[in-house]
Amino acid sequence: MKAARASLLAGAAAFMALPAFAQGGGLTVPKTIEAGAAFSIQSSGSGKGSLYIVGIGQALKRDIQLGETTWFPVGSLYNAGHYMVVVTGDGGAAESGSLDVVPESKPADLSFLARPSRLPVGLHDGITGAVYVFDAYKNLIPASMPVEFALAGPSGETQSRTVNTRYGVAWTALDSTPKQGTDKFVARSGGVSSERVIGQVPGDPCGLKMSAAPAGKDVRLQTDPVRDCSGNAVPDGTIVTFTEAYNGAQSTVDVPLKRGIAQVEMPAHPGATITVASGVILGNQIRWGR
Amino acid sequence: MRVLKASLLLLAVAATAATMAVAQPTVRVEPAHLETQRPLADETAKAAIRDYLESWQSMDAALEQNRPDLLDADFVGDARDKLSETIQEQAKLGIRTHYEDRAHDVQIVFYSPEGLSIELIDTVDYDTQLLDHDKPQAKQQVHARYIVVLTPAELRWRVRVLQAQTE
Numbered sequence: 001m002k003a004a005r006a007s008l009l010a011g012a013a014a015f016m017a018l019p020a021f022a023q024g025g026g027l028t029v030p031k032t033i034e035a036g037a038a039f040s041i042q043s044s045g046s047g048k049g050s051l052y053i054v055g056i057g058q059a060l061k062r063d064i065q066l067g068e069t070t071w072f073p074v075g076s077l078y079n080a081g082h083y084m085v086v087v088t089g090d091g092g093a094a095e096s097g098s099l100d101v102v103p104e105s106k107p108a109d110l111s112f113l114a115r116p117s118r119l120p121v122g123l124h125d126g127i128t129g130a131v132y133v134f135d136a137y138k139n140l141i142p143a144s145m146p147v148e149f150a151l152a153g154p155s156g157e158t159q160s161r162t163v164n165t166r167y168g169v170a171w172t173a174l175d176s177t178p179k180q181g182t183d184k185f186v187a188r189s190g191g192v193s194s195e196r197v198i199g200q201v202p203g204d205p206c207g208l209k210m211s212a213a214p215a216g217k218d219v220r221l222q223t224d225p226v227r228d229c230s231g232n233a234v235p236d237g238t239i240v241t242f243t244e245a246y247n248g249a250q251s252t253v254d255v256p257l258k259r260g261i262a263q264v265e266m267p268a269h270p271g272a273t274i275t276v277a278s279g280v281i282l283g284n285q286i287r288w289g290r
Numbered sequence: 291m292r293v294l295k296a297s298l299l300l301l302a303v304a305a306t307a308a309t310m311a312v313a314q315p316t317v318r319v320e321p322a323h324l325e326t327q328r329p330l331a332d333e334t335a336k337a338a339i340r341d342y343l344e345s346w347q348s349m350d351a352a353l354e355q356n357r358p359d360l361l362d363a364d365f366v367g368d369a370r371d372k373l374s375e376t377i378q379e380q381a382k383l384g385i386r387t388h389y390e391d392r393a394h395d396v397q398i399v400f401y402s403p404e405g406l407s408i409e410l411i412d413t414v415d416y417d418t419q420l421l422d423h424d425k426p427q428a429k430q431q432v433h434a435r436y437i438v439v440l441t442p443a444e445l446r447w448r449v450r451v452l453q454a455q456t457e
Contacts, residue, residue, distance in 0.1 A: 032456055052427065054387050054420055056349065056452065057372055059379040061422075079372055082454035084418050086428040096428045100456045115404035125327065128403035132439065132451075138368045140451050142437055166325075167409055167437055169400050173327055 029085050029097040035104050035137045036078040040071045043087045043095065053099065055083035077101055080139035103139035107190035110134070110147075114185050114196035120203040121180055121230050125173035127151060127198055131187045132169050140168040147189040149174065154181025154200070165189075176200050178230035202232035208283030210242070210276040215265050219288055222263040223276060233260050238278060246272035313392075317343060320397035330401045330408075338408045338440050339396055341447040346416075349373060349452075350389045356381040366441065366448040373452075385427075388419040408447065412436045 026044020033039045041051060045066035053060040057079030064070050066089055077083070080103045088094045111132040119126050129149050133141045147170040150160045157177060163170040170189075176198075177183060183198040206229035213220045221242050226234040240262035243252045246269040255262040266274070268288060276283035319339060322330055345364035352360035358374040365373060380386060393415040400409035413435045420427045439451035 050422070052385065052420055052422070054380075054385065054418075055454075056353065056376060056389070059376050059383060059385060059387070061383045061385065080453050080455075082432060082434045084420060084428065084430050084432075086420055088422075088427055094428055096430060098430065098432070100454065102456055103453075113402055113404055113406055115406075128327070130402040130404070130407065132407075138372075140437060140439070140453055142455050167399050167411065169402075169409055169439075171326060171400075171403055173403060 027085070027087055027095040027097050029099050032100045032102050033077065035080055035101050035135060035139055036075050038072060038074045039077070040069050041085065041087075042069045043067060045089055047090050049087055049089040052086040052088075053077065053083050054086075055079075055081045055101075057081040057101070058083070078137040078139075080135075080137070103141045103143075104135035104137070105141065105143060106135065107133045107141060107145070107192045108136035109138065110187055110189060110192055110194040112187045112194040112196060114198065116198070117196075118199040118201060119176050121176050121200050121228060121232055122178050122203055123176045126176040127183075127185065128171065128173045129185060129187060129196070130169060130171040131165075131189070131194070133165055133189055141165075142168045145189060147187055150186045150188070151177070151198070152184045152186070153177030154179050154183065178232075180232040202234050203228035203230065205234050205238070205240075205278045205281045205283075208240075208276055208278055208281055210274075210283055210286065212274065212286045212288065214268060217268060218265040219268040219274070220263065220265050221274065221276070221286075223257075223261050223283070225260040226257055226262070226278065234278075236260065240276060240278045242266060242274065242276055244269070244272050244274045315343070315346075315391045316393045318393075318395045320395065322398040322401075324398065324401055326401050326403050328401055328403045328405060330398065334401075334408075335398055338398070338447045339410070342396070342410065342412070342438055342440060342449060343394060345449045345452075346389070346391045350391075352377060353380065353387045353389060356386060363446075364449055365452075366443065367450040369449045369452045384423045386421045386424075388421070389416055390419075391416040406441060407450070408440045410438050410440070412438055 028042035030039050043066050049064050049066040051062045051064045080101050083099045086096045114129045131147050144164045146162050148162045149172045151174045152158045159174050161172050180200050180202050185196045185198050187194050205226045210223045236257045238257045239254050241254050244266050253264050255264045272288045274286045348360050348364045356377050358377045361370050395413040398410045415433050419429045434454045437453050437455050440447040441450045
């Protein structure tokens with residue numbers, strides 16, 4: 001009983017009596033190393049001991065001979081971060097220090113977020129890209145470095161912008177190009193590149209215009225080929241709305257574009273006012289003759 | 291026997307009291323310093339910082355119990371992979387580590403224009419303790435600056451990068 005109690009108290013006392021460690025003593029630890037680089041740690045004393053290097057990125061332990069230099073080859077410690085270095089001897093005495101692992105300076109991987117994947121042509125700052133720069137060990141490289149963003153349109157024209165990273169990240173906003181098709185959005189840094197594909201679709205109809213012609217008792221309405229403001233053909237299926245107002249009454253017909261145009265026949269009321277629209281875009285207006 | 295029971299009870303009460311007495315870390319949030327085009331709503335910033343601070347609790351629990359599954363709610367991607375590997379290394383070596391954060395000084399420095407990542411800088415004061423086969427080996431007070439990248443999941447922000455930076 002007494003023994004059990006003494007054991008418990010001893011355990012508690014041992015925990016409470018943990019020494020407050022300071023860097024140094026006889027322990028020589030590099031202050032910083034580059035990720036993956038070889039390094040060494042010199043301990044003091046004699047006899048056998050254990051060397052620990054622990055952090056949230058890695059945990060290492062080596063059985064060592066106290067007083068000797070312990071070598072860590074290339075690739076031993078590669079996750080950037082802060083590490084506690086502890087050397088303990090058989091007697092229980094311990095020394096500790098700390099070690100910072102910094103990322104390699106050369107980029108090896110870019111995490112490239114590009115949005116949207118599809119958008120209308122000619123949109124100011126419509127395409128955005130953000131790049132996080134990583135080294136070969138997937139450490140974020142916080143040192144500032146240039147990232148080139150290049151957006152190549154379907155006809156080969158290219159917008160390019162170079163931005164320096166801040167805390168490992170760079171971003172830009174670019175205009176979508178005037179021509180519909182597929183853009184290549186590329187980010188480059190330190191010889192590494194990452195590419196995203198952006199689809200550009202025509203914008204809203206621009207200069208929507210219809211013409212009217214008699215067709216028996218009806219009037220045949222037909223749009224000119226519907227294009228956006230950059231001259232791209234608006235896709236088939238886009239709805240065009242024809243509205244005829246006559247004598248206080250109004251009739252409306254929605255027609256999908258086919259082969260770039262919309263056409264419909266409506267009753268030919270003399271004096272009727274006929275308008276055309278697509279979404280919020282209004283076209284011309286025709287007053288049908290008496 | 292009664293004395294032993296009483297001692298165990300006393301220790302249990304003391305341990306409970308000690309656990310309850312563990313102070314919450316002090317948290318200071320600096321005004322965001324953003325250069326991006328996307329405005330950062332207060333609710334978004336608060337949620338990201340709240341989720342990040344909670345991630346320290348799950349990280350501590352995971353590293354102290356050598357249970358990578360405890361990371362799932364708060365970590366994703368490389369951060370989760372690296373922590374998980376550390377836990378595997380710890381388990382293999384028979385060691386555990388305890389991280390107790392005492393103070394955070396947080397500043398959001400980047401909100402990506404498409405809203406899919408937030409980066410923050412956190413100057414943290416914390417204690418690290420190393421245990422080898424449950425025997426305490428060393429304890430250290432650390433003052434370090436962390437770069438953190440968070441990405442949104444279904445219900446919360448998750449830590450994708452957690453990396454101490456040499457000041």
